[in-house]
Amino acid sequence: MQTNTFSINRMRRRVIVNQVFKYIFIFSMSLALLALALLIYRILNQGLGSLNIDFLRQFPAPYPEKAGLFAGIMGSLYLMFLIAPISITIGVSTALYLEEYAAKNKFTRFIQINVQNLAGVPSIVFGLLGLTFFVYLFSLGYTLIAGALTMSLLILPVIVVASQEAIRAVPEDIRAASIAMGATKWQTIWRIVLPASIPGILTGSILALSRAIGETAPLIIVGAAAAIYTIPDSLTSKYTAMPIQIYNWTTRPQEEWQYLAGAGIIVLLIILLLMNSIAIWIRNKFQSRY
Amino acid sequence: MKNLKVFLIAALFVLSIGLLTACGTEEETGQNEDTTEENNTAEGKETEVDNEQELSGEIALDGSSTVLPIMEFLTYEYNQVKPEVETALNSSGSGGGFKKSTVGEIDFSNASRPIKEEEIALAGENGIELYELELAYDGLSVVVSQENDFLENITIDELREIFLAESGKTKWSEVNSEWPEEEIIIYSPGHDSGTFDYFNEVVLEENPMREGEGVTLSEDDNTLVTGISSDPYAIGFFGYAYYIANEDTLKVLGIDNGDGNPVKPNGDTIQDGSYSPLSRPLYTYVNVDYLKEKPQVHDFAVYALENAGAAAEQVGYVALPQEKIQEQINAINELAGK
Numbered sequence: 159m160q161t162n163t164f165s166i167n168r169m170r171r172r173v174i175v176n177q178v179f180k181y182i183f184i185f186s187m188s189l190a191l192l193a194l195a196l197l198i199y200r201i202l203n204q205g206l207g208s209l210n211i212d213f214l215r216q217f218p219a220p221y222p223e224k225a226g227l228f229a230g231i232m233g234s235l236y237l238m239f240l241i242a243p244i245s246i247t248i249g250v251s252t253a254l255y256l257e258e259y260a261a262k263n264k265f266t267r268f269i270q271i272n273v274q275n276l277a278g279v280p281s282i283v284f285g286l287l288g289l290t291f292f293v294y295l296f297s298l299g300y301t302l303i304a305g306a307l308t309m310s311l312l313i314l315p316v317i318v319v320a321s322q323e324a325i326r327a328v329p330e331d332i333r334a335a336s337i338a339m340g341a342t343k344w345q346t347i348w349r350i351v352l353p354a355s356i357p358g359i360l361t362g363s364i365l366a367l368s369r370a371i372g373e374t375a376p377l378i379i380v381g382a383a384a385a386i387y388t389i390p391d392s393l394t395s396k397y398t399a400m401p402i403q404i405y406n407w408t409t410r411p412q413e414e415w416q417y418l419a420g421a422g423i424i425v426l427l428i429i430l431l432l433m434n435s436i437a438i439w440i441r442n443k444f445q446s447r448y
Numbered sequence: 449m450k451n452l453k454v455f456l457i458a459a460l461f462v463l464s465i466g467l468l469t470a471c472g473t474e475e476e477t478g479q480n481e482d483t484t485e486e487n488n489t490a491e492g493k494e495t496e497v498d499n500e501q502e503l504s505g506e507i508a509l510d511g512s513s514t515v516l517p518i519m520e521f522l523t524y525e526y527n528q529v530k531p532e533v534e535t536a537l538n539s540s541g542s543g544g545g546f547k548k549s550t551v552g553e554i555d556f557s558n559a560s561r562p563i564k565e566e567e568i569a570l571a572g573e574n575g576i577e578l579y580e581l582e583l584a585y586d587g588l589s590v591v592v593s594q595e596n597d598f599l600e601n602i603t604i605d606e607l608r609e610i611f612l613a614e615s616g617k618t619k620w621s622e623v624n625s626e627w628p629e630e631e632i633i634i635y636s637p638g639h640d641s642g643t644f645d646y647f648n649e650v651v652l653e654e655n656p657m658r659e660g661e662g663v664t665l666s667e668d669d670n671t672l673v674t675g676i677s678s679d680p681y682a683i684g685f686f687g688y689a690y691y692i693a694n695e696d697t698l699k700v701l702g703i704d705n706g707d708g709n710p711v712k713p714n715g716d717t718i719q720d721g722s723y724s725p726l727s728r729p730l731y732t733y734v735n736v737d738y739l740k741e742k743p744q745v746h747d748f749a750v751y752a753l754e755n756a757g758a759a760a761e762q763v764g765y766v767a768l769p770q771e772k773i774q775e776q777i778n779a780i781n782e783l784a785g786k
């Protein structure tokens with residue numbers, strides 16, 4: 159009898175604890191969703207009125223009604239076209255070396271940990287690095303290529319880590335099978351490992367690129383212009399980027415600029431969402447399970 | 449599987465091209481930079497002979513975010529008249545601008561404070577001379593919330609007691625017994641801004657400002673505006689343009705500089721200097737060598753001065769008197785040998 163009430167009490171307590179945690183989790187999720195909904199509502203509310211074709215086509219201007227994001231959009235796209243090849247080539251190569259070639263010893267682990275740490279370094283630090291190396295040491299000046307190289311450095315660790323995960327997920331069995339068929343290491347990598355890991359690598363890379371497109375701090379340091387009336391025509395051109403223009407508008411006192419900033423944020427969000435959708439699409443399309 | 453391979457090859461192809469171009473440019477850039485100046489001067493001589501309208505080349509500007517709106521107006525309008533000249537305008541703060549101008553990286557260095565001795569010295573070491581141009585006036589406005597009912601005017605001494613760390617006063621009643629016994633909430637621009645530098649110089653006289661509880665520092669002036677307007681016991685300061693843009697939620701205080709005659713900032717009092725000591729000129733510093741060598745720099749300098757008044761009005765600052773503008777244009781022409 160006594161044991162019976164004891165176990166019923168225990169049961170009841172477990173059920174209550176279960177319920178409590180369920181509601182805590184639901185509450186946390188709603189908080190996150192609420193924040194997202196508020197953000198989207200505020201931005202749409204503020205920016206939708208200023209968002210039109212002219213806004214996408216015009217250069218910055220001292221008059222809110224004539225100002226546009228064109229220089230920023232083009233600048234950001236040019237940056238992407240430079241950052242993507244640079245960072246993905248170097249990043250994937252690094253990951254391949256670490257996973258496939260490097261001996262599994264303390265030194266490799268040390269590099270591994272440092273790459274992971276680098277992924278968490280604040281972006282402003284990469285800006286300072288870019289300023290010291292690309293702008294001054296390589297005397298690239300405040301140019302498009304200096305900005306692109308800096309941003310490539312910024313997202314490189316993220317790409318390395320993501321690619322490593324993807325490469326590691328390729329089963330050892332099919333590697334062994336390939337080697338057993340007489341393939342060299344490189345043939346195995348090229349024909350077996352890379353095709354199998356490409357979805358993971360590209361997903362990681364595109365997410366990293368999305369981070370780069372939204373960054374402001376490093377670009378300010380390596381000298382992206384606040385107001386410019388030409389789009390880059392060479393790697394050594396002056397440039398600006400979307401977040402720089404948006405930031406510039408939010409710091410103005412007059413209310414109209416805040417609306418423009420809102421419109422700019424909408425454009426940036428759309429481009430970000432597009433990039434993320436591409437990442438998801440690639441993952442689904444090329445995914446194959448072993 | 450075959451699809452994938454094609455995709456992969458295509459991707460790698462694009463990547464390698466990207467890498468090659470990236471590497472290629474690093475070598476080219478150095479040469480480019482060397483030749484740019486020669487090009488500019490060569491073109492300059494031609495255009496001088498030919499026609500002023502065919503000016504081309506680049507103009508690099510950087511500096512104070514306070515001056516940025518004026519400069520944006522000027523570069524934008526200039527671009528309409530002389531589309532061949534490429535202007536690149538940055539805003540990394542007065543100090544950030546001087547960091548670049550004292551090593552000759554930029555043509556114009558915008559500033560909301562005069563150049564410092566050490567910056568002049570640094571420029572001198574690099575063989576660079578910067579010439580000061582005044583573009584407009586800004587009135588540093590000391591503001592409280594519209595809900596504040598006990599303040600209309602304030603003396604410089606009272607400001608010092610409120611803002612100085614050494615005074616140790618944290619309640620309004622401690623500064624003036626007629627004021628309520630409430631905590632003083634301070635909103636101030638961050639220490640990197642020229643606005644803070646200016647306040648620090650003329651009001652605090654380089655003594656440390658109160659910090660910690662009840663003090664908010666922000667580089668974003670809109671944060672200051674929001675904070676002050678919602679708290680009747682808050683006080684803060686920033687550029688005149690920010691007060692004008694938020695007139696309906698803020699109350700600007702008349703400043704009494706000790707003669708018992710408080711003056712509120714407005715277009716007239718700022719221009720004629722009676723709003724003292726809190727009205728300040730906004731500057732741009734032009735590199736004298738570039739002024740002589742690059743015709744587009746001289747052309748823009750003259751254009752900027754001629755249109756600074758319109759620019760100031762558009763963005764909420766106060767224009768210089770016409771004589772002062774003309775004086776500076778003459779000085780510039782003389783410097784450039786024209």
